[in-house]
Amino acid sequence: MYTRGPVIVMELPEQLNHAEGKAFLAELRPLLEIDRPRVVLDCSQVQHMDSAGIEILLHCMEEAMKRDGDLKLAALSPASAAIMELMRVDRLFEVFESADEAARSFHAVASIEEPQSPPWYSVPYGLPDLKSAS
Amino acid sequence: MGLGAILVVGEEHQAFCSTPRAGNYLLGEPIECVEILGRSMLERTIERFARTEIEAITVLASNGYSVPVLSGMYRNVNVWVVGDVASAISQLLQEYSQKGIEHSFVVAANVYAEIDLLDLFYFHREARKTATRGLDREGPLDLWVVDCAKAQQVDLESFFNRADEATASYLIRDYVSRLRHPRDLRRLVSDALCGRCAMRPSGREIKPGIWAEENAEIHRGARIVAPAYIGSGSRVREDTLITRCTSIEKNCYVDCGTVIENSSILANTHIGIWLDVCHAVASGEKFVSLGHDVVVEISDPSIMRSNSDAKKGVEFSRPYAARQIVATIQQEQPPSPEMVLGANLIQG
Numbered sequence: 001m002y003t004r005g006p007v008i009v010m011e012l013p014e015q016l017n018h019a020e021g022k023a024f025l026a027e028l029r030p031l032l033e034i035d036r037p038r039v040v041l042d043c044s045q046v047q048h049m050d051s052a053g054i055e056i057l058l059h060c061m062e063e064a065m066k067r068d069g070d071l072k073l074a075a076l077s078p079a080s081a082a083i084m085e086l087m088r089v090d091r092l093f094e095v096f097e098s099a100d101e102a103a104r105s106f107h108a109v110a111s112i113e114e115p116q117s118p119p120w121y122s123v124p125y126g127l128p129d130l131k132s133a134s
Numbered sequence: 135m136g137l138g139a140i141l142v143v144g145e146e147h148q149a150f151c152s153t154p155r156a157g158n159y160l161l162g163e164p165i166e167c168v169e170i171l172g173r174s175m176l177e178r179t180i181e182r183f184a185r186t187e188i189e190a191i192t193v194l195a196s197n198g199y200s201v202p203v204l205s206g207m208y209r210n211v212n213v214w215v216v217g218d219v220a221s222a223i224s225q226l227l228q229e230y231s232q233k234g235i236e237h238s239f240v241v242a243a244n245v246y247a248e249i250d251l252l253d254l255f256y257f258h259r260e261a262r263k264t265a266t267r268g269l270d271r272e273g274p275l276d277l278w279v280v281d282c283a284k285a286q287q288v289d290l291e292s293f294f295n296r297a298d299e300a301t302a303s304y305l306i307r308d309y310v311s312r313l314r315h316p317r318d319l320r321r322l323v324s325d326a327l328c329g330r331c332a333m334r335p336s337g338r339e340i341k342p343g344i345w346a347e348e349n350a351e352i353h354r355g356a357r358i359v360a361p362a363y364i365g366s367g368s369r370v371r372e373d374t375l376i377t378r379c380t381s382i383e384k385n386c387y388v389d390c391g392t393v394i395e396n397s398s399i400l401a402n403t404h405i406g407i408w409l410d411v412c413h414a415v416a417s418g419e420k421f422v423s424l425g426h427d428v429v430v431e432i433s434d435p436s437i438m439r440s441n442s443d444a445k446k447g448v449e450f451s452r453p454y455a456a457r458q459i460v461a462t463i464q465q466e467q468p469p470s471p472e473m474v475l476g477a478n479l480i481q482g
Contacts, residue, residue: 082423
Protein backbone atom coordinates (compact mmCIF):
# COMPACT_ATOMS: atom_id res chain seq x y z
CA MET A 1 0.00 0.00 0.00
CA TYR A 2 1.14 3.55 -0.66
CA THR A 3 -0.45 6.97 -0.75
CA ARG A 4 -0.46 9.60 -3.43
CA GLY A 5 -1.66 12.74 -1.69
CA PRO A 6 -5.02 11.91 -0.20
CA VAL A 7 -5.37 8.85 -2.43
CA ILE A 8 -4.64 5.38 -1.05
CA VAL A 9 -3.34 2.87 -3.59
CA MET A 10 -3.57 -0.82 -2.65
CA GLU A 11 -2.48 -3.84 -4.59
CA LEU A 12 -4.97 -6.67 -4.82
CA PRO A 13 -3.70 -10.23 -4.16
CA GLU A 14 -2.99 -12.70 -6.96
CA GLN A 15 -5.97 -14.83 -5.99
CA LEU A 16 -9.01 -12.70 -5.34
CA ASN A 17 -11.20 -15.40 -3.82
CA HIS A 18 -13.02 -15.80 -0.52
CA ALA A 19 -10.00 -16.59 1.66
CA GLU A 20 -7.51 -14.12 0.17
CA GLY A 21 -10.20 -11.49 -0.23
CA LYS A 22 -11.15 -11.68 3.45
CA ALA A 23 -7.58 -11.02 4.55
CA PHE A 24 -7.33 -8.18 2.07
CA LEU A 25 -10.59 -6.67 3.31
CA ALA A 26 -9.40 -6.80 6.92
CA GLU A 27 -6.37 -4.75 5.86
CA LEU A 28 -8.38 -2.26 3.83
CA ARG A 29 -11.32 -1.80 6.20
CA PRO A 30 -9.72 0.84 8.53
CA LEU A 31 -8.79 2.89 5.46
CA LEU A 32 -12.37 2.84 4.24
CA GLU A 33 -13.66 4.14 7.56
CA ILE A 34 -12.06 7.59 7.26
CA ASP A 35 -14.01 10.55 5.93
CA ARG A 36 -14.17 10.66 2.09
CA PRO A 37 -11.89 7.69 1.43
CA ARG A 38 -10.25 7.80 -2.00
CA VAL A 39 -9.01 4.36 -2.86
CA VAL A 40 -7.35 2.90 -5.95
CA LEU A 41 -7.15 -0.88 -6.13
CA ASP A 42 -4.27 -1.97 -8.33
CA CYS A 43 -5.33 -5.20 -10.06
CA SER A 44 -2.06 -5.77 -11.94
CA GLN A 45 -1.16 -8.82 -9.82
CA VAL A 46 -4.60 -10.45 -9.97
CA GLN A 47 -4.46 -13.76 -11.79
CA HIS A 48 -7.67 -15.29 -10.61
CA MET A 49 -10.92 -13.71 -9.53
CA ASP A 50 -14.17 -15.39 -8.59
CA SER A 51 -17.64 -14.30 -7.45
CA ALA A 52 -16.44 -13.92 -3.84
CA GLY A 53 -13.72 -11.58 -5.08
CA ILE A 54 -16.25 -9.51 -7.00
CA GLU A 55 -18.39 -9.41 -3.85
CA ILE A 56 -15.45 -7.97 -1.91
CA LEU A 57 -14.86 -5.27 -4.54
CA LEU A 58 -18.53 -4.31 -4.36
CA HIS A 59 -18.39 -4.20 -0.57
CA CYS A 60 -15.36 -1.89 -0.66
CA MET A 61 -17.09 0.32 -3.20
CA GLU A 62 -20.20 0.49 -1.01
CA GLU A 63 -18.19 1.39 2.10
CA ALA A 64 -16.30 4.13 0.25
CA MET A 65 -19.44 5.65 -1.22
CA LYS A 66 -21.25 5.60 2.12
CA ARG A 67 -18.59 8.03 3.37
CA ASP A 68 -18.76 10.21 0.27
CA GLY A 69 -15.58 8.68 -1.13
CA ASP A 70 -14.87 6.61 -4.19
CA LEU A 71 -13.05 3.47 -5.24
CA LYS A 72 -11.39 3.03 -8.62
CA LEU A 73 -9.68 0.09 -10.25
CA ALA A 74 -6.40 0.13 -12.13
CA ALA A 75 -4.48 -2.22 -14.44
CA LEU A 76 -7.30 -4.69 -14.85
CA SER A 77 -6.21 -7.72 -16.87
CA PRO A 78 -8.35 -8.82 -19.83
CA ALA A 79 -9.33 -11.98 -17.91
CA SER A 80 -10.52 -9.97 -14.89
CA ALA A 81 -12.31 -7.53 -17.19
CA ALA A 82 -14.06 -10.46 -18.88
CA ILE A 83 -15.22 -11.85 -15.52
CA MET A 84 -16.45 -8.45 -14.36
CA GLU A 85 -18.36 -8.03 -17.60
CA LEU A 86 -19.82 -11.52 -17.25
CA MET A 87 -21.04 -10.66 -13.76
CA ARG A 88 -22.39 -7.28 -14.84
CA VAL A 89 -20.26 -5.23 -12.47
CA ASP A 90 -17.96 -3.68 -15.08
CA ARG A 91 -20.17 -0.62 -15.41
CA LEU A 92 -20.08 0.09 -11.65
CA PHE A 93 -16.35 0.75 -11.45
CA GLU A 94 -14.15 3.34 -13.08
CA VAL A 95 -11.21 1.47 -14.54
CA PHE A 96 -7.85 3.04 -15.45
CA GLU A 97 -4.78 1.78 -17.26
CA SER A 98 -2.47 2.38 -14.29
CA ALA A 99 -2.68 3.20 -10.58
CA ASP A 100 -1.04 6.60 -11.23
CA GLU A 101 -3.70 7.48 -13.76
CA ALA A 102 -6.43 6.43 -11.35
CA ALA A 103 -4.90 8.51 -8.55
CA ARG A 104 -4.60 11.52 -10.85
CA SER A 105 -8.27 11.22 -11.70
CA PHE A 106 -9.09 11.91 -8.03
CA HIS A 107 -6.96 15.08 -8.12
CA ALA A 108 -8.68 16.21 -11.28
CA VAL A 109 -12.06 15.86 -9.59
CA ALA A 110 -10.80 17.69 -6.51
CA SER A 111 -9.41 20.62 -8.57
CA ILE A 112 -12.69 20.93 -10.45
CA GLU A 113 -14.62 20.94 -7.20
CA GLU A 114 -12.48 23.60 -5.45
CA PRO A 115 -13.28 26.91 -7.27
CA GLN A 116 -16.59 28.16 -6.07
CA SER A 117 -18.83 29.66 -8.70
CA PRO A 118 -19.64 33.35 -8.04
CA PRO A 119 -22.92 34.06 -6.32
CA TRP A 120 -25.87 35.12 -8.48
CA TYR A 121 -25.86 38.62 -7.10
CA SER A 122 -22.19 39.34 -7.98
CA VAL A 123 -20.73 41.60 -10.67
CA PRO A 124 -20.42 38.96 -13.42
CA TYR A 125 -24.18 38.61 -13.36
CA GLY A 126 -24.61 42.37 -13.94
CA LEU A 127 -25.76 43.25 -10.47
CA PRO A 128 -24.14 46.02 -8.46
CA ASP A 129 -22.30 45.18 -5.33
CA LEU A 130 -24.60 45.08 -2.39
CA LYS A 131 -24.10 47.90 0.01
CA SER A 132 -22.79 46.76 3.25
CA ALA A 133 -25.15 47.26 6.07
CA SER A 134 -24.27 50.30 8.05
CA MET B 135 -15.99 -43.02 -61.11
CA GLY B 136 -14.00 -44.25 -58.03
CA LEU B 137 -13.87 -41.46 -55.49
CA GLY B 138 -12.74 -41.56 -51.88
CA ALA B 139 -12.41 -39.02 -49.11
CA ILE B 140 -10.03 -38.57 -46.20
CA LEU B 141 -11.07 -36.14 -43.46
CA VAL B 142 -8.38 -35.07 -41.02
CA VAL B 143 -9.31 -34.09 -37.45
CA GLY B 144 -7.09 -32.35 -34.89
CA GLU B 145 -4.37 -29.77 -35.03
CA GLU B 146 -1.26 -31.86 -34.70
CA HIS B 147 -1.22 -32.75 -38.35
CA GLN B 148 1.07 -29.87 -39.24
CA ALA B 149 2.41 -31.90 -42.12
CA PHE B 150 -0.97 -31.61 -43.74
CA CYS B 151 -2.30 -28.34 -42.40
CA SER B 152 -0.22 -25.52 -43.70
CA THR B 153 -2.52 -22.93 -42.14
CA PRO B 154 -1.86 -22.12 -38.46
CA ARG B 155 -4.61 -23.28 -36.12
CA ALA B 156 -3.43 -21.84 -32.83
CA GLY B 157 -6.92 -21.08 -31.59
CA ASN B 158 -8.36 -24.40 -32.61
CA TYR B 159 -7.88 -26.06 -29.25
CA LEU B 160 -9.03 -23.18 -27.06
CA LEU B 161 -12.31 -24.93 -26.44
CA GLY B 162 -10.72 -28.17 -25.27
CA GLU B 163 -11.41 -30.05 -28.48
CA PRO B 164 -10.96 -29.36 -32.18
CA ILE B 165 -13.58 -26.92 -33.48
CA GLU B 166 -14.59 -29.40 -36.19
CA CYS B 167 -15.75 -31.77 -33.42
CA VAL B 168 -17.76 -29.13 -31.57
CA GLU B 169 -21.46 -29.06 -32.28
CA ILE B 170 -22.43 -25.95 -34.21
CA LEU B 171 -26.18 -25.36 -34.55
CA GLY B 172 -26.92 -28.94 -33.60
CA ARG B 173 -24.25 -30.88 -35.48
CA SER B 174 -20.49 -30.96 -35.62
CA MET B 175 -18.69 -29.67 -38.66
CA LEU B 176 -17.14 -33.13 -39.02
CA GLU B 177 -20.56 -34.70 -39.31
CA ARG B 178 -21.77 -32.04 -41.73
CA THR B 179 -18.69 -32.67 -43.87
CA ILE B 180 -19.21 -36.44 -43.77
CA GLU B 181 -22.81 -35.91 -44.83
CA ARG B 182 -21.80 -33.74 -47.77
CA PHE B 183 -19.34 -36.36 -48.97
CA ALA B 184 -21.87 -39.14 -48.42
CA ARG B 185 -24.40 -37.24 -50.56
CA THR B 186 -21.81 -36.98 -53.33
CA GLU B 187 -21.70 -40.78 -53.48
CA ILE B 188 -18.12 -41.12 -52.40
CA GLU B 189 -17.23 -44.79 -52.15
CA ALA B 190 -15.10 -44.67 -49.00
CA ILE B 191 -14.80 -42.00 -46.34
CA THR B 192 -12.09 -42.24 -43.70
CA VAL B 193 -11.75 -39.93 -40.71
CA LEU B 194 -8.16 -39.59 -39.53
CA ALA B 195 -7.92 -38.49 -35.91
CA SER B 196 -4.58 -37.60 -34.36
CA ASN B 197 -3.75 -39.28 -31.06
CA GLY B 198 -5.16 -37.38 -28.11
CA TYR B 199 -8.13 -35.92 -29.94
CA SER B 200 -11.72 -36.91 -29.66
CA VAL B 201 -14.14 -37.66 -32.43
CA PRO B 202 -17.80 -37.08 -31.65
CA VAL B 203 -20.17 -39.99 -31.98
CA LEU B 204 -22.03 -39.41 -35.22
CA SER B 205 -25.77 -39.04 -34.92
CA GLY B 206 -26.50 -40.16 -38.46
CA MET B 207 -25.88 -43.49 -40.12
CA TYR B 208 -23.35 -43.24 -42.90
CA ARG B 209 -22.27 -45.84 -45.35
CA ASN B 210 -18.56 -46.67 -45.56
CA VAL B 211 -17.30 -44.33 -42.87
CA ASN B 212 -14.21 -45.51 -40.99
CA VAL B 213 -12.29 -43.81 -38.19
CA TRP B 214 -8.52 -44.21 -37.94
CA VAL B 215 -6.48 -43.06 -34.96
CA VAL B 216 -2.98 -42.15 -36.04
CA GLY B 217 0.20 -40.64 -34.76
CA ASP B 218 1.59 -39.58 -38.11
CA VAL B 219 -1.11 -38.11 -40.32
CA ALA B 220 1.03 -37.74 -43.44
CA SER B 221 2.05 -41.41 -43.52
CA ALA B 222 -1.53 -42.47 -42.73
CA ILE B 223 -2.80 -40.45 -45.69
CA SER B 224 -0.17 -42.08 -47.87
CA GLN B 225 -1.19 -45.54 -46.64
CA LEU B 226 -4.86 -44.80 -47.19
CA LEU B 227 -4.30 -43.53 -50.72
CA GLN B 228 -2.43 -46.74 -51.47
CA GLU B 229 -5.34 -48.79 -50.11
CA TYR B 230 -7.81 -46.75 -52.12
CA SER B 231 -5.74 -47.27 -55.24
CA GLN B 232 -5.70 -51.04 -54.64
CA LYS B 233 -9.49 -51.00 -54.25
CA GLY B 234 -9.87 -49.27 -57.59
CA ILE B 235 -10.55 -45.82 -56.19
CA GLU B 236 -8.70 -43.51 -58.56
CA HIS B 237 -9.08 -40.15 -56.85
CA SER B 238 -9.59 -39.02 -53.30
CA PHE B 239 -10.47 -35.80 -51.53
CA VAL B 240 -8.09 -35.02 -48.67
CA VAL B 241 -9.66 -32.40 -46.45
CA ALA B 242 -9.03 -30.86 -43.04
CA ALA B 243 -12.37 -31.25 -41.30
CA ASN B 244 -12.23 -27.69 -39.99
CA VAL B 245 -12.54 -26.28 -43.52
CA TYR B 246 -16.12 -25.44 -44.42
CA ALA B 247 -16.43 -24.64 -48.11
CA GLU B 248 -19.71 -24.51 -49.96
CA ILE B 249 -18.45 -25.97 -53.18
CA ASP B 250 -19.73 -28.45 -55.69
CA LEU B 251 -17.44 -31.36 -54.85
CA LEU B 252 -18.04 -33.02 -58.20
CA ASP B 253 -17.14 -29.82 -60.04
CA LEU B 254 -13.86 -29.76 -58.12
CA PHE B 255 -13.27 -33.38 -59.04
CA TYR B 256 -13.99 -32.79 -62.76
CA PHE B 257 -11.65 -29.80 -62.70
CA HIS B 258 -8.94 -31.99 -61.17
CA ARG B 259 -9.49 -34.74 -63.72
CA GLU B 260 -9.21 -32.33 -66.62
CA ALA B 261 -6.10 -30.68 -65.15
CA ARG B 262 -4.33 -34.11 -65.21
CA LYS B 263 -2.13 -33.22 -62.24
CA THR B 264 -1.17 -35.28 -59.22
CA ALA B 265 -3.32 -33.06 -57.02
CA THR B 266 -5.63 -30.07 -57.10
CA ARG B 267 -5.84 -27.69 -54.20
CA GLY B 268 -8.81 -25.48 -53.36
CA LEU B 269 -8.12 -21.83 -52.59
CA ASP B 270 -10.22 -18.79 -51.92
CA ARG B 271 -9.55 -15.05 -51.82
CA GLU B 272 -7.70 -15.40 -48.52
CA GLY B 273 -5.33 -18.04 -49.84
CA PRO B 274 -4.92 -21.81 -50.07
CA LEU B 275 -7.19 -24.16 -48.14
CA ASP B 276 -6.51 -27.61 -46.76
CA LEU B 277 -8.84 -29.04 -49.36
CA TRP B 278 -7.29 -31.30 -51.97
CA VAL B 279 -8.21 -33.81 -54.63
CA VAL B 280 -5.41 -36.31 -55.14
CA ASP B 281 -4.73 -38.89 -57.80
CA CYS B 282 -4.29 -42.01 -55.65
CA ALA B 283 -1.86 -43.77 -57.99
CA LYS B 284 0.30 -40.74 -58.76
CA ALA B 285 0.43 -39.80 -55.07
CA GLN B 286 2.43 -42.98 -54.38
CA GLN B 287 5.33 -41.54 -56.32
CA VAL B 288 5.73 -38.37 -54.25
CA ASP B 289 6.60 -37.55 -50.65
CA LEU B 290 3.17 -36.41 -49.45
CA GLU B 291 4.40 -34.52 -46.41
CA SER B 292 6.45 -32.11 -48.48
CA PHE B 293 3.95 -32.23 -51.32
CA PHE B 294 1.10 -30.83 -49.19
CA ASN B 295 3.27 -27.95 -48.04
CA ARG B 296 4.43 -26.62 -51.35
CA ALA B 297 2.77 -25.73 -54.59
CA ASP B 298 4.58 -26.93 -57.68
CA GLU B 299 3.92 -28.02 -61.23
CA ALA B 300 2.23 -31.20 -60.08
CA THR B 301 -0.52 -29.18 -58.40
CA ALA B 302 -3.47 -27.40 -59.94
CA SER B 303 -5.43 -24.69 -58.14
CA TYR B 304 -9.19 -24.47 -57.95
CA LEU B 305 -10.54 -21.05 -56.99
CA ILE B 306 -13.56 -21.16 -54.69
CA ARG B 307 -15.82 -18.14 -54.98
CA ASP B 308 -18.52 -19.50 -52.68
CA TYR B 309 -18.77 -19.25 -48.91
CA VAL B 310 -15.69 -20.53 -47.03
CA SER B 311 -14.94 -20.68 -43.32
CA ARG B 312 -11.63 -21.96 -41.99
CA LEU B 313 -12.79 -22.54 -38.39
CA ARG B 314 -9.39 -21.96 -36.84
CA HIS B 315 -10.52 -19.92 -33.83
CA PRO B 316 -13.70 -19.59 -31.73
CA ARG B 317 -14.13 -16.26 -33.53
CA ASP B 318 -14.59 -18.18 -36.80
CA LEU B 319 -17.16 -20.37 -35.06
CA ARG B 320 -19.14 -17.27 -34.04
CA ARG B 321 -18.96 -15.85 -37.54
CA LEU B 322 -20.21 -19.11 -39.03
CA VAL B 323 -23.10 -19.27 -36.54
CA SER B 324 -24.11 -15.68 -37.36
CA ASP B 325 -23.86 -16.31 -41.09
CA ALA B 326 -25.89 -19.52 -40.82
CA LEU B 327 -28.61 -17.94 -38.68
CA CYS B 328 -28.82 -14.88 -40.93
CA GLY B 329 -28.92 -16.99 -44.09
CA ARG B 330 -25.60 -15.72 -45.42
CA CYS B 331 -24.44 -19.28 -46.07
CA ALA B 332 -26.10 -22.56 -46.97
CA MET B 333 -25.63 -24.14 -43.53
CA ARG B 334 -28.87 -24.41 -41.59
CA PRO B 335 -29.54 -25.13 -37.93
CA SER B 336 -30.97 -28.51 -37.11
CA GLY B 337 -34.37 -28.57 -35.43
CA ARG B 338 -37.51 -26.66 -36.28
CA GLU B 339 -38.04 -22.99 -36.94
CA ILE B 340 -40.60 -22.32 -34.20
CA LYS B 341 -40.89 -18.61 -35.04
CA PRO B 342 -39.31 -16.70 -37.92
CA GLY B 343 -35.57 -16.86 -37.30
CA ILE B 344 -35.81 -18.90 -34.08
CA TRP B 345 -34.80 -22.54 -34.33
CA ALA B 346 -35.33 -24.98 -31.49
CA GLU B 347 -35.00 -28.72 -31.16
CA GLU B 348 -38.02 -30.78 -30.17
CA ASN B 349 -37.13 -31.20 -26.50
CA ALA B 350 -35.69 -27.76 -25.85
CA GLU B 351 -37.45 -26.12 -22.91
CA ILE B 352 -37.96 -22.38 -23.14
CA HIS B 353 -39.76 -20.64 -20.28
CA ARG B 354 -42.64 -18.43 -21.35
CA GLY B 355 -41.01 -15.54 -19.48
CA ALA B 356 -37.78 -15.88 -21.47
CA ARG B 357 -37.26 -13.53 -24.37
CA ILE B 358 -35.67 -14.93 -27.49
CA VAL B 359 -34.87 -12.37 -30.16
CA ALA B 360 -34.39 -13.79 -33.67
CA PRO B 361 -32.16 -15.08 -35.05
CA ALA B 362 -31.29 -17.65 -32.41
CA TYR B 363 -30.91 -21.39 -31.91
CA ILE B 364 -31.77 -23.51 -28.86
CA GLY B 365 -30.47 -27.07 -28.92
CA SER B 366 -31.93 -30.36 -27.82
CA GLY B 367 -32.42 -30.87 -24.08
CA SER B 368 -31.50 -27.28 -23.26
CA ARG B 369 -33.43 -25.27 -20.68
CA VAL B 370 -33.83 -21.52 -20.82
CA ARG B 371 -35.26 -20.14 -17.59
CA GLU B 372 -37.49 -17.12 -16.95
CA ASP B 373 -36.39 -13.52 -17.52
CA THR B 374 -33.48 -14.51 -19.72
CA LEU B 375 -32.73 -12.63 -22.90
CA ILE B 376 -31.22 -14.51 -25.83
CA THR B 377 -30.33 -12.17 -28.65
CA ARG B 378 -28.13 -11.28 -31.62
CA CYS B 379 -27.43 -14.58 -33.37
CA THR B 380 -26.90 -16.54 -30.19
CA SER B 381 -26.70 -20.31 -30.32
CA ILE B 382 -27.30 -22.54 -27.32
CA GLU B 383 -26.28 -26.09 -28.12
CA LYS B 384 -27.66 -29.29 -26.62
CA ASN B 385 -28.08 -30.01 -22.89
CA CYS B 386 -27.33 -26.47 -21.77
CA TYR B 387 -28.97 -24.62 -18.91
CA VAL B 388 -29.39 -20.86 -18.84
CA ASP B 389 -30.51 -19.65 -15.43
CA CYS B 390 -32.89 -16.81 -14.58
CA GLY B 391 -32.20 -13.26 -15.61
CA THR B 392 -29.11 -13.99 -17.69
CA VAL B 393 -28.52 -12.13 -20.93
CA ILE B 394 -26.78 -13.97 -23.75
CA GLU B 395 -25.88 -11.71 -26.61
CA ASN B 396 -23.95 -12.51 -29.77
CA SER B 397 -22.54 -15.66 -28.17
CA SER B 398 -22.38 -19.41 -28.54
CA ILE B 399 -22.97 -21.68 -25.56
CA LEU B 400 -21.54 -25.05 -26.48
CA ALA B 401 -23.07 -28.38 -25.50
CA ASN B 402 -23.42 -29.40 -21.83
CA THR B 403 -22.78 -25.96 -20.36
CA HIS B 404 -24.53 -24.52 -17.32
CA ILE B 405 -24.76 -20.72 -17.25
CA GLY B 406 -25.60 -19.30 -13.84
CA ILE B 407 -28.07 -16.73 -12.66
CA TRP B 408 -28.07 -13.04 -13.61
CA LEU B 409 -25.03 -12.99 -15.87
CA ASP B 410 -24.16 -11.07 -18.99
CA VAL B 411 -22.58 -13.28 -21.65
CA CYS B 412 -21.65 -10.97 -24.47
CA HIS B 413 -19.59 -11.67 -27.61
CA ALA B 414 -18.23 -14.91 -26.22
CA VAL B 415 -18.04 -18.66 -26.64
CA ALA B 416 -18.69 -20.68 -23.49
CA SER B 417 -17.93 -24.37 -23.12
CA GLY B 418 -18.15 -25.99 -19.68
CA GLU B 419 -15.83 -24.00 -17.44
CA LYS B 420 -14.09 -22.36 -20.40
CA PHE B 421 -15.16 -18.85 -21.26
CA VAL B 422 -13.67 -17.39 -24.43
CA SER B 423 -14.30 -13.66 -24.44
CA LEU B 424 -13.91 -12.52 -28.02
CA GLY B 425 -14.26 -8.88 -26.99
CA HIS B 426 -11.30 -9.07 -24.59
CA ASP B 427 -9.55 -11.76 -26.64
CA VAL B 428 -8.94 -13.97 -23.63
CA VAL B 429 -9.78 -17.47 -22.41
CA VAL B 430 -10.87 -17.68 -18.78
CA GLU B 431 -11.28 -20.88 -16.78
CA ILE B 432 -14.21 -20.24 -14.45
CA SER B 433 -13.65 -22.14 -11.21
CA ASP B 434 -16.86 -20.95 -9.58
CA PRO B 435 -19.57 -23.50 -10.42
CA SER B 436 -22.32 -21.02 -9.59
CA ILE B 437 -21.22 -18.92 -12.57
CA MET B 438 -20.44 -21.56 -15.17
CA ARG B 439 -19.84 -25.25 -15.17
CA SER B 440 -20.04 -28.33 -17.32
CA ASN B 441 -23.33 -30.20 -17.20
CA SER B 442 -21.78 -33.57 -17.90
CA ASP B 443 -19.00 -35.41 -16.16
CA ALA B 444 -18.05 -37.46 -19.16
CA LYS B 445 -17.76 -36.20 -22.66
CA LYS B 446 -19.95 -37.93 -25.13
CA GLY B 447 -17.25 -38.37 -27.73
CA VAL B 448 -14.67 -41.01 -28.36
CA GLU B 449 -11.49 -39.91 -26.60
CA PHE B 450 -8.32 -41.15 -28.24
CA SER B 451 -5.53 -40.64 -25.75
CA ARG B 452 -3.74 -43.87 -26.63
CA PRO B 453 -4.57 -46.37 -29.36
CA TYR B 454 -5.18 -49.07 -26.73
CA ALA B 455 -7.60 -46.89 -24.79
CA ALA B 456 -9.24 -45.86 -28.04
CA ARG B 457 -9.80 -49.45 -29.00
CA GLN B 458 -11.36 -50.14 -25.61
CA ILE B 459 -13.70 -47.17 -25.88
CA VAL B 460 -14.72 -48.05 -29.42
CA ALA B 461 -15.35 -51.60 -28.26
CA THR B 462 -17.55 -50.24 -25.45
CA ILE B 463 -19.54 -48.15 -27.87
CA GLN B 464 -19.98 -51.10 -30.19
CA GLN B 465 -21.22 -53.23 -27.30
CA GLU B 466 -23.75 -50.60 -26.29
CA GLN B 467 -24.89 -49.91 -29.84
CA PRO B 468 -24.21 -52.83 -32.15
CA PRO B 469 -22.96 -51.34 -35.41
CA SER B 470 -25.34 -51.54 -38.29
CA PRO B 471 -24.01 -52.77 -41.62
CA GLU B 472 -24.21 -49.15 -42.77
CA MET B 473 -21.94 -47.75 -40.09
CA VAL B 474 -18.51 -49.03 -39.21
CA LEU B 475 -16.98 -46.86 -36.51
CA GLY B 476 -13.37 -47.42 -35.62
CA ALA B 477 -13.10 -50.54 -37.71
CA ASN B 478 -9.60 -49.84 -38.89
CA LEU B 479 -7.58 -48.60 -35.98
CA ILE B 480 -3.89 -48.41 -36.59
CA GLN B 481 -1.21 -47.95 -34.00
CA GLY B 482 0.19 -44.42 -33.87
